[in-house]
Amino acid sequence: MCELQVKGKNAKQASYQLMNISTQIKNDALKRIAENIVLYASDIIDKNKIDIQNSINKGIGQQMIDRLMLNEERIKAIAEGVRQIADLEDPVGEVLSMKKRPNGLLIGQKRVPLGVIGIIYESRPNVTVDAASLCLKSSNAVMLRGSGDAINSNKELVKIMKMSLAEAGINEGAIELVEDTSRETAANFMKLNEYLDVLIPRGGAGLIKTALKNSTVPVIETGTGNCHVYVDETADLEMAYNILINAKTTRTSVCNSCESLLVHKNIKDKFLAEAVAKLREKNVEVRGCEETVKICSDVIPATEDDYGREFLDLIISVKVVDSIDEAINHINKYGTGHSEAIVTENYTNSQRFLNEVDAAAVYVNASTRFTDGFEFGFGAEIGISTQKMHARGPMGLKELTTSKYIIYGNGQVR
Amino acid sequence: MCELQVKGKNAKQASYQLMNISTQIKNDALKRIAENIVLYASDIIDKNKIDIQNSINKGIGQQMIDRLMLNEERIKAIAEGVRQIADLEDPVGEVLSMKKRPNGLLIGQKRVPLGVIGIIYESRPNVTVDAASLCLKSSNAVMLRGSGDAINSNKELVKIMKMSLAEAGINEGAIELVEDTSRETAANFMKLNEYLDVLIPRGGAGLIKTALKNSTVPVIETGTGNCHVYVDETADLEMAYNILINAKTTRTSVCNSCESLLVHKNIKDKFLAEAVAKLREKNVEVRGCEETVKICSDVIPATEDDYGREFLDLIISVKVVDSIDEAINHINKYGTGHSEAIVTENYTNSQRFLNEVDAAAVYVNASTRFTDGFEFGFGAEIGISTQKMHARGPMGLKELTTSKYIIYGNGQVR
Numbered sequence: 001m002c003e004l005q006v007k008g009k010n011a012k013q014a015s016y017q018l019m020n021i022s023t024q025i026k027n028d029a030l031k032r033i034a035e036n037i038v039l040y041a042s043d044i045i046d047k048n049k050i051d052i053q054n055s056i057n058k059g060i061g062q063q064m065i066d067r068l069m070l071n072e073e074r075i076k077a078i079a080e081g082v083r084q085i086a087d088l089e090d091p092v093g094e095v096l097s098m099k100k101r102p103n104g105l106l107i108g109q110k111r112v113p114l115g116v117i118g119i120i121y122e123s124r125p126n127v128t129v130d131a132a133s134l135c136l137k138s139s140n141a142v143m144l145r146g147s148g149d150a151i152n153s154n155k156e157l158v159k160i161m162k163m164s165l166a167e168a169g170i171n172e173g174a175i176e177l178v179e180d181t182s183r184e185t186a187a188n189f190m191k192l193n194e195y196l197d198v199l200i201p202r203g204g205a206g207l208i209k210t211a212l213k214n215s216t217v218p219v220i221e222t223g224t225g226n227c228h229v230y231v232d233e234t235a236d237l238e239m240a241y242n243i244l245i246n247a248k249t250t251r252t253s254v255c256n257s258c259e260s261l262l263v264h265k266n267i268k269d270k271f272l273a274e275a276v277a278k279l280r281e282k283n284v285e286v287r288g289c290e291e292t293v294k295i296c297s298d299v300i301p302a303t304e305d306d307y308g309r310e311f312l313d314l315i316i317s318v319k320v321v322d323s324i325d326e327a328i329n330h331i332n333k334y335g336t337g338h339s340e341a342i343v344t345e346n347y348t349n350s351q352r353f354l355n356e357v358d359a360a361a362v363y364v365n366a367s368t369r370f371t372d373g374f375e376f377g378f379g380a381e382i383g384i385s386t387q388k389m390h391a392r393g394p395m396g397l398k399e400l401t402t403s404k405y406i407i408y409g410n411g412q413v414r
Numbered sequence: 415m416c417e418l419q420v421k422g423k424n425a426k427q428a429s430y431q432l433m434n435i436s437t438q439i440k441n442d443a444l445k446r447i448a449e450n451i452v453l454y455a456s457d458i459i460d461k462n463k464i465d466i467q468n469s470i471n472k473g474i475g476q477q478m479i480d481r482l483m484l485n486e487e488r489i490k491a492i493a494e495g496v497r498q499i500a501d502l503e504d505p506v507g508e509v510l511s512m513k514k515r516p517n518g519l520l521i522g523q524k525r526v527p528l529g530v531i532g533i534i535y536e537s538r539p540n541v542t543v544d545a546a547s548l549c550l551k552s553s554n555a556v557m558l559r560g561s562g563d564a565i566n567s568n569k570e571l572v573k574i575m576k577m578s579l580a581e582a583g584i585n586e587g588a589i590e591l592v593e594d595t596s597r598e599t600a601a602n603f604m605k606l607n608e609y610l611d612v613l614i615p616r617g618g619a620g621l622i623k624t625a626l627k628n629s630t631v632p633v634i635e636t637g638t639g640n641c642h643v644y645v646d647e648t649a650d651l652e653m654a655y656n657i658l659i660n661a662k663t664t665r666t667s668v669c670n671s672c673e674s675l676l677v678h679k680n681i682k683d684k685f686l687a688e689a690v691a692k693l694r695e696k697n698v699e700v701r702g703c704e705e706t707v708k709i710c711s712d713v714i715p716a717t718e719d720d721y722g723r724e725f726l727d728l729i730i731s732v733k734v735v736d737s738i739d740e741a742i743n744h745i746n747k748y749g750t751g752h753s754e755a756i757v758t759e760n761y762t763n764s765q766r767f768l769n770e771v772d773a774a775a776v777y778v779n780a781s782t783r784f785t786d787g788f789e790f791g792f793g794a795e796i797g798i799s800t801q802k803m804h805a806r807g808p809m810g811l812k813e814l815t816t817s818k819y820i821i822y823g824n825g826q827v828r
């Protein structure tokens with residue numbers, strides 16, 4: 001039997017125990033995980049050094065190596081994250097509604113775990129602990145398939161987490177790491193319907209696309225964000241500058257940052273030159289439509305392709321639009337359904353934007369950067385869903401559950 | 415451009431209008447659909463006769479032809495179903511929660527349509543109208559891909575529905591029929607991610623399996639039900655007989671009917687002989703385990719395969735189990751996660767069954783036959799979801815929606 005089968009079976013078995021485990025035991029396990037990863041930090045760092053050396057030998061770039069790197073400080077931050085998850089409310093077991101039917105049947109809908117969650121992710125080893133902790137708190141077993149670059153770090157982290165599970169009396173199958181990091185095993189992992197209830201890819205657009213295309217396990221699509229800020233003709237321009245600069249420049253590598261600016265034609269002369277100047281102050285490269293180039297002649301002309309891109313960098317595309325209709329259509333055409341903002345003082349336009357833009361989060365007069373589990377008040381999240389099935393927007397603990405109907409009868413037949 | 419592209423585009427375009435359409439207009443369209451299909455019943459029946467003749471020529475069996483057949487009475491029943499959908503509460507637009515964050519952002523979660531729903535289904539033409547009406551009421555555009563056997567009936571029904579949409583002022587792209595019923599087009603339909611937000615297969619296990627395996631559009635799995643009735647040692651035996659006979663024999667072809675009986679060993683002598691006799695009175699073929707055969711020597715020995723089968727027929731598998739644990743494990747191993755029932759007077763066992771059986775609907779002392787949108791009080795449904803993602807159990811109008819976060823700010827940046 002191959003690794004996926006063995007570990008799939010272990011995880012499935014553990015998931016039955018997790019279905020009915022108390023919050024106390026889960027929190028105990030989480031607290032032990034937090035303690036143990038700090039206690040064994042030097043072991044983790046030793047293994048992490050092997051991963052880093054291997055990556056250097058393979059000629060992997062400095063930015064990637066930085067993502068891979070664990071030190072005491074980062075390990076403490078990971079442990080703190082686990083403690084925060086322990087402090088979150090347990091979503092499992094809540095009865096969302098319960099009603100008596102005319103025939104006397106009492107029908108309730110109860111929140112229950114999904115079962116076994118598969119996570120496929122790229123090199124950051126902190127995801128190993130974050131994802132496992134969120135799954136554990138929501139009573140799901142997890143199968144982790146990280147990248148080969150982090151395999152030694154991941155094995156050590158999972159070893160410590162399994163030890164912590166055992167200390168708390170939880171079946172160790174609750175957290176399984178797929179150690180074979182070949183592409184072939186990744187492909188099989190995406191088809192492990194026998195054991196996986198859902199697959200969540202965490203990483204770049206390439207990984208997510210591959211999972212969507214190849215997985216027969218239901219996938220939750222997360223993370224690609226081609227987010228727009230639309231400055232309407234009635235916008236408060238100071239507010240618009242603030243929101244634009246915040247959404248574009250505070251953290252370019254994240255999915256909720258702004259990639260494209262739309263400006264109503266009636267304010268282009270008042271707004272655009274200064275907006276471009278402010279963006280440049282922050283070293284943002286501006287790629288604009290013809291109208292933009294007319295106003296700021298040194299702006300690089302934008303290609304069709306630029307409007308569809310998630311730059312994740314200090315680059316922004318700019319387009320002047322004739323109306324809010326054009327803005328909405330442009331966003332619905334080029335956007336990825338993540339986060340979209342309008343800056344306006346016009347009531348009707350604010351409502352139209354909220355209603356007609358098809359995205360997980362739509363903002364009036366605020367930065368797109370708020371689309372985040374903590375900012376929304378849910379606590380830690382497993383990702384931002386940009387699909388419409390199951391969950392949309394920040395996926396906290398509740399989004400890692402499903403429901404079942406529980407029916408109390410006294411002999412009813414139909 | 416091929417049919418799928420043209421109609422996909424039409425449906426997508428219509429879906430934007432549907433996002434913000436009033437309940438009044440939707441109900442008006444539904445009422446017109448109900449009126450018009452009765453008004454044009456003779457046209458529908460004429461086209462249906464062509465389908466039936468073609469099917470007879472192809473040598474299709476009588477049962478299938480009966481499913482395909484439309485007459486005035488059936489058309490009136492379809493129209494009545496549409497009126498009932500018009501009477502259901504509109505799920506769209508409800509704000510599920512809205513909270514003020516410490517920074518003053520007001521964040522709400524609002525129920526919105528999914529967008530464009532693809533339905534792939536087999537020969538019953540009533541599905542054409544049922545599915546389109548449910549999608550319309552939930553503000554979704556729909557692309558229907560029915561079987562070639564019903565194509566003339568479906569074309570006529572969709573023509574009438576499009577006319578009704580136009581009368582109500584709704585974009586006709588809201589209901590599109592894929593007229594090319596080739597396998598190749600079905601395969602492409604399952605990969606129409608550009609336009610479809612979700613795919614719901616309605617039909618036999620083969621169709622659902624094909625969709626799950628081949629679709630890149632997110633699929634909602636519906637309908638396969640290998641449902642069990644477990645008679646615990648403390649069961650009220652009269653109640654157990656009633657529930658068993660009801661669950662097995664009232665309608666064998668539906669997914670919520672019972673396919674397998676589990677009996678606690680301590681009551682096998684008291685219960686089994688009479689249970690088998692009562693099943694046989696209803697012409698049910700019994701396939702039992704060794705213990706069952708010991709008690710009723712003329713019972714056909716069950717194979718391993720029998721326990722995993724959805725007979726959809728007057729056949730039942732029977733197994734004597736040593737304990738409730740064995741019953742739960744058996745159900746979790748062989749069941750399809752649809753509907754499962756325990757008959758018991760023991761409190762702890764009732765709770766264990768509800769908690770530990772992993773299915774969409776779990777019953778204590780009632781027939782599995784209640785898993786149904788009307789019986790649950792939701793009204794018409796598009797199917798019974800047996801998966802855990804997005805929706806589980808009867809899928810009414812709410813389950814045909816998703817949500818979006820709407821955020822009201824006054825200049826907040828992060």
